[in-house]
Amino acid sequence: MVTEDESRLITRSRKGDWEAFAGLVHLHQRMIHSLAYRMSGSLADADDLAQETFIRAFHGLPDYRATAKFSSWLYCIALNVCLRWRKAEARRGTVDTEWLAAAAHADAPNRRVDRLQEALVQLAPKLRAAVILTAFEGHSHAEAASFLGCRESTVSWRLFTARRQLARLLTRPENLP
Amino acid sequence: MTPEELKSLAQASAEPARPDSHWEEFPGRIVTKLRAGVRPTAAPGHLKLAIALAAAATCGLMAGFALWHSNAAKAGTFESLRDGQMLRAQLTLYAGRLEAIVHDRSGLRTQLAKDPSVATADPVCVEIRDGDERQVVVTFSGQTIQIADRTVMVLSDGGQVILTGRDFLWTPSSAAGAARRLQIRAALVPLGPSFTPKANETF
Numbered sequence: 001m002v003t004e005d006e007s008r009l010i011t012r013s014r015k016g017d018w019e020a021f022a023g024l025v026h027l028h029q030r031m032i033h034s035l036a037y038r039m040s041g042s043l044a045d046a047d048d049l050a051q052e053t054f055i056r057a058f059h060g061l062p063d064y065r066a067t068a069k070f071s072s073w074l075y076c077i078a079l080n081v082c083l084r085w086r087k088a089e090a091r092r093g094t095v096d097t098e099w100l101a102a103a104a105h106a107d108a109p110n111r112r113v114d115r116l117q118e119a120l121v122q123l124a125p126k127l128r129a130a131v132i133l134t135a136f137e138g139h140s141h142a143e144a145a146s147f148l149g150c151r152e153s154t155v156s157w158r159l160f161t162a163r164r165q166l167a168r169l170l171t172r173p174e175n176l177p
Numbered sequence: 178m179t180p181e182e183l184k185s186l187a188q189a190s191a192e193p194a195r196p197d198s199h200w201e202e203f204p205g206r207i208v209t210k211l212r213a214g215v216r217p218t219a220a221p222g223h224l225k226l227a228i229a230l231a232a233a234a235t236c237g238l239m240a241g242f243a244l245w246h247s248n249a250a251k252a253g254t255f256e257s258l259r260d261g262q263m264l265r266a267q268l269t270l271y272a273g274r275l276e277a278i279v280h281d282r283s284g285l286r287t288q289l290a291k292d293p294s295v296a297t298a299d300p301v302c303v304e305i306r307d308g309d310e311r312q313v314v315v316t317f318s319g320q321t322i323q324i325a326d327r328t329v330m331v332l333s334d335g336g337q338v339i340l341t342g343r344d345f346l347w348t349p350s351s352a353a354g355a356a357r358r359l360q361i362r363a364a365l366v367p368l369g370p371s372f373t374p375k376a377n378e379t380f
Contacts, residue, residue: 033203055207163180
């Protein structure tokens, strides 16, 4: 379930080898940053969340069992960090300012795409996570349910609610950048 | 919006690009943080300012932490955290930024606000047991904490601790909603030398 290189890095990291753990971070940082950005809508906050994820992962390495993919295990940690992140709530509705500025210059068809992230951060975290896992990351409902620790039907219901809310947010004129 | 529309929008939605230097530096930043956790004397970046301002005080705090940690092993985390020593030490390091001290299966960590605007009135120590999972949080009245996937506000009223959130209510004498399946105890944490903690326990 883990590549040989990755397995070696994990073994060395468990023994407290910082450089080996830096190697693991290097391998997976883009995936974790991407999830954290989608969940927070802010590059700075995504950085904090990714940092927290890797620190938790390092301390949780003794609990990691190689029967699961390391990336999936890490992804679960990141998802939990994002879902428990209180500031995500405080900053709901705000996305990275540079990103917004870029979106403001986009043409009309692209603007709807760009506004998706802005609308996404206005959803409740669990709805947001369901959308990210399925629509952005391409996981099935069953896989998303396993990541989120809930039933498949719960994921389906969250997606239904999220799509309805996103449709409303994306058509609201005051939501325009 | 159909599932297909959402998927198509999501796949067309790009993320802001980060410079290559970010990806090169990020693993090193993590390592720096980890080093800070296990070897405080290595003086990691986020502690440098505090150490520069109060090197002697920091050494004292480290000694205090060692003593606290030793006591924690003997007396249990809840009892050790509620005595206020750890809180005072962390408040000295992170004045106005300390939101909570959390102890769970991943160890002890502090939760900090970016800006020094956290009110530190009425510190409270809460222990939550959910089956085998155990979490101890020291925070302040008015702050929110995560319990069983819920955001719960910690309040103190006349020496009594109350935890309240959506479908969640716990007082020393009663529990409703999701709080019913949890074992919770809470106590005020003394910050002053003359303060005597009053425990609210419903184990």
